[in-house]
Amino acid sequence: MSNTVAAASRPEPDNNYLTAGYGLKSWLLTTDHKRIAILYLIMISVFFVIGGLFAVLIRLELLTPAGDLVSSDTYNKLFTLHGLVMIFFFLIPSIPAVMGNFLIPLMIGARDLAFPRINLLSWYVFAIGGMTTFAVVLFGGVDTGWTFYTPYSSTYSKTAVGLTAIGVFITGFSSILTGLNFVVTIHKMRAPGLTWFRLPLFVWAHYATSLIMLIGTPVVAITILLVFLERVFGVGIFDPALGGDPVLFQHLFWFYSHPAVYIMILPSMGVISEVVACFSRKRIFGYGFVAFSSLAIAVLGFLIWGHHMFTSGQSIFAGMVFSILTMLVAIPSAVKVFNWTATMYKGSISYETPMIYVFGFLGLFTVGGLTGLFLGALGLDVHVHDTYFVVAHFHYIMVGGAIMGYLAALHFWWPKITGKLYSEAWAKLSAIIIFIGFNLTFFPQFLVGYLGMPRRYHVYPDEFQIFQVLSTAGASILAIGYAFPAFYLTWSLFRGKAAPANPWNAKGLEWTVPSPPPKHNFDTIPVVEEEAYDYSRLEEEVV
Amino acid sequence: MSEAHSGLVAHQFETAEQQRETANLGMWSFLITEVMMFGALFTAYGFYRTKYPAAFAAGSDHLDYLMGAFNTAVLICSSLTMALAVQAAQHGKRKGIILFLLLTILLGGVFLGVKVLEYADKYEHHLIPGIHFSVDSSYAAQIELFYCFYFAMTGLHALHMIVGITILGILVALSHRRRFSTDYYNPVEMAGLYWHFVDIVWIFLFPLLYLIGRS
Numbered sequence: 001m002s003n004t005v006a007a008a009s010r011p012e013p014d015n016n017y018l019t020a021g022y023g024l025k026s027w028l029l030t031t032d033h034k035r036i037a038i039l040y041l042i043m044i045s046v047f048f049v050i051g052g053l054f055a056v057l058i059r060l061e062l063l064t065p066a067g068d069l070v071s072s073d074t075y076n077k078l079f080t081l082h083g084l085v086m087i088f089f090f091l092i093p094s095i096p097a098v099m100g101n102f103l104i105p106l107m108i109g110a111r112d113l114a115f116p117r118i119n120l121l122s123w124y125v126f127a128i129g130g131m132t133t134f135a136v137v138l139f140g141g142v143d144t145g146w147t148f149y150t151p152y153s154s155t156y157s158k159t160a161v162g163l164t165a166i167g168v169f170i171t172g173f174s175s176i177l178t179g180l181n182f183v184v185t186i187h188k189m190r191a192p193g194l195t196w197f198r199l200p201l202f203v204w205a206h207y208a209t210s211l212i213m214l215i216g217t218p219v220v221a222i223t224i225l226l227v228f229l230e231r232v233f234g235v236g237i238f239d240p241a242l243g244g245d246p247v248l249f250q251h252l253f254w255f256y257s258h259p260a261v262y263i264m265i266l267p268s269m270g271v272i273s274e275v276v277a278c279f280s281r282k283r284i285f286g287y288g289f290v291a292f293s294s295l296a297i298a299v300l301g302f303l304i305w306g307h308h309m310f311t312s313g314q315s316i317f318a319g320m321v322f323s324i325l326t327m328l329v330a331i332p333s334a335v336k337v338f339n340w341t342a343t344m345y346k347g348s349i350s351y352e353t354p355m356i357y358v359f360g361f362l363g364l365f366t367v368g369g370l371t372g373l374f375l376g377a378l379g380l381d382v383h384v385h386d387t388y389f390v391v392a393h394f395h396y397i398m399v400g401g402a403i404m405g406y407l408a409a410l411h412f413w414w415p416k417i418t419g420k421l422y423s424e425a426w427a428k429l430s431a432i433i434i435f436i437g438f439n440l441t442f443f444p445q446f447l448v449g450y451l452g453m454p455r456r457y458h459v460y461p462d463e464f465q466i467f468q469v470l471s472t473a474g475a476s477i478l479a480i481g482y483a484f485p486a487f488y489l490t491w492s493l494f495r496g497k498a499a500p501a502n503p504w505n506a507k508g509l510e511w512t513v514p515s516p517p518p519k520h521n522f523d524t525i526p527v528v529e530e531e532a533y534d535y536s537r538l539e540e541e542v543v
Numbered sequence: 544m545s546e547a548h549s550g551l552v553a554h555q556f557e558t559a560e561q562q563r564e565t566a567n568l569g570m571w572s573f574l575i576t577e578v579m580m581f582g583a584l585f586t587a588y589g590f591y592r593t594k595y596p597a598a599f600a601a602g603s604d605h606l607d608y609l610m611g612a613f614n615t616a617v618l619i620c621s622s623l624t625m626a627l628a629v630q631a632a633q634h635g636k637r638k639g640i641i642l643f644l645l646l647t648i649l650l651g652g653v654f655l656g657v658k659v660l661e662y663a664d665k666y667e668h669h670l671i672p673g674i675h676f677s678v679d680s681s682y683a684a685q686i687e688l689f690y691c692f693y694f695a696m697t698g699l700h701a702l703h704m705i706v707g708i709t710i711l712g713i714l715v716a717l718s719h720r721r722r723f724s725t726d727y728y729n730p731v732e733m734a735g736l737y738w739h740f741v742d743i744v745w746i747f748l749f750p751l752l753y754l755i756g757r758s
Binding site: 110111112113114115116181183188189214215216218223226232233235237242244245252255520525 | 564674
């Protein structure tokens with residue numbers, strides 16, 4: 001209860017980051033990491049809705065075996081834009097740019113990120129990249145798939161590939177700047193006593209994510225730029241007719257884009273570690289293993305890009321090496337899942353909304369991860385390559401894993417970010433609806449993929465219709481589940497009860513400051529004297 | 544927080560030392576991304592060079608290695624003047640900073656001038672890929688590929704030079720307004736790191752593009 005006393009004794013009760021300045025200018029020119037996080041939150045929410053609308057059209061088209069809603073050209077554009085928007089403008093920035101931005105300085109006892117102005121710059125760069133992508137939609141869309149495979153993208157596509165390439169190129173720099181800021185902040189801005197092995201695992205996960213952003217993103221940026229140059233000047237860098245090699249493009253593209261999968265999932269794993277410890281009232285099991293498994297995933301993630309190219313004409317030997325390395329990345333992933341489970345073992349578990357999402361994550365990520373091993377197995381992949389099995393697999397990771405983690409984070413830290421409590425009943429209901437809707441959407445896709453339905457077609461044989469109907473039905477439920485938080489969270493902003501500094505009775509420096517946090521986070525920089533997740537000590541204090 | 548009152552330490556830092564170390568790590572992290580960006584181009588270039596050794600050697604033959612060597616010497620000298628500018632900043636010699644930064648800018652300008660001459664020469668000899676390209680060879684397409692990489696790599700490098708010269712120009716103006724002291728010269732030091740990196744990229748580009756395999 002000391003927190004509320006501290007909050008009450010503050011000279012100005014409203015002196016928090018939200019009330020530190022009013023007007024558009026105070027937001028658009030802010031260098032406060034918390035406000036920039038809110039700016040990101042608004043923007044990625046808009047992109048999530050746009051990407052979701054593309055998915056709605058895809059699912060409606062797939063209700064019937066005939067191509068009766070949209071033409072094949074339009075369908076190509078729909079799945080391309082769905083992928084582009086969701087990956088580059090929602091999933092990659094989601095947890096890092098919103099939650100990481102907001103929480104890392106609070107978690108490590110700093111007043112801000114190391115480079116606040118670069119942080120604002122990264123948001124503007126992101127906005128410019130996003131606007132460019134909007135322009136692509138206005139200029140007729142793009143139909144290459146989010147992967148931009150050459151020579152289709154560089155030579156044959158008649159759509160706005162050049163503009164899309166520029167949009168993705170620009171957005172990449174926002175990611176690089178965010179990653180750079182996090183790496184430097186985590187190295188240099190930690191509070192006294194906060195050693196590496198006392199850091200919350202959320203911070204470790206973001207450190208690993210940031211390394212991937214720093215090392216991988218420049219490679220895809222220059223590769224996309226080469227595709228752009230090839231289109232503009234009509235040269236043949238990746239065009240086999242002119243001596244170029246399209247497989248080289250795939251190597252360069254996946255060198256980033258496979259690790260990019262870990263940019264999406266690692267931050268979620270960080271969230272899960274925080275939430276599972278809090279609602280099990282226990283220290284995380286095997287802290288060091290969980291911390292290093294993040295780094296192991298980041299490092300191994302850079303060695304396995306070739307598993308996207310088993311059927312692209314790379315040598316059998318290269319395929320075998322990439323296949324074996326792909327199996328290795330399952331080890332640190334499994335370490336995490338087992339350690340979270342072990343954390344819950346004999347813990348006093350409570351079922352608040354963020355914890356419901358954690359259960360969802362554990363189940364869905366495990367299914368997504370294990371089917372990833374099917375796809376990493378060289379022989380089996382030839383059978384299911386480019387089928388709905390792949391689509392189901394990566395949606396289990398990206399939606400079932402990454403977005404479940406994102407929603408867990410949003411619900412866990414919402415009281416901290418906004419200072420308001422949302423309705424637990426509605427939140428739990430929507431979490432359950434999302435879990436059911438998700439499984440109904442994507443589980444049938446495993447089956448239809450295994451039966452041989454290829455991805456990226458809008459016309460299909462009649463016998464696959466039952467699976468597609470189930471999937472579309474599930475997507476409708478999922479859409480309702482996603483719509484709920486938009487309402488009850490917005491409602492909580494206006495009518496929600498004021499949140500105490502630490503509504504979950506959780507450990508971590510971010511819970512020691514008032515909700516919402518003051519502008520400069522800490523009046524005096526805290527000194528850390530204990531390990532992360534020391535819930536046993538917390539329980540003793542309460543007693 | 545007494546140092547904060549001098550306006551030299553930003554609010555998020557506790558000490559000037561922390562701010563300096565942070566800037567340093569930030570710059571090195573940025574240079575890692577630069578290495579990866581150029582690295583992707585080097586990789587693609589190396590791949591095609593191995594695939595088409597004869598065509599790439601023929602492409603190298605069309606480059607003027609004397610101009611390349613001259614530019615290499617110019618850049619090495621500019622690294623020296625840049626290092627001297629940083630040293631002047633460490634000792635708080637304002638005129639020294641301005642003098643050596645201007646010299647560095649001058650040498651950078653000479654490099655870009657020579658580059659313009661080289662590009663003009665390529666245009667005259669019909670060696671601009673996509674726009675203005677014709678060589679009398681059975682593997683003209685592969686030679687064009689060489690020139691794609693020549694222009695992409697030297698062009699990206701020249702872009703970095705232009706950015707560098709702009710930054711140095713700003714530093715000259717700031718130094719003129721007495722913004723740097725022995726307590727605070729981070730920007731000069733960081734610009735120095737960047738400048739040296741751009742030079743080192745050229746040290747790799749020169750032999751790769753001009754020297755290897757030429758007859």
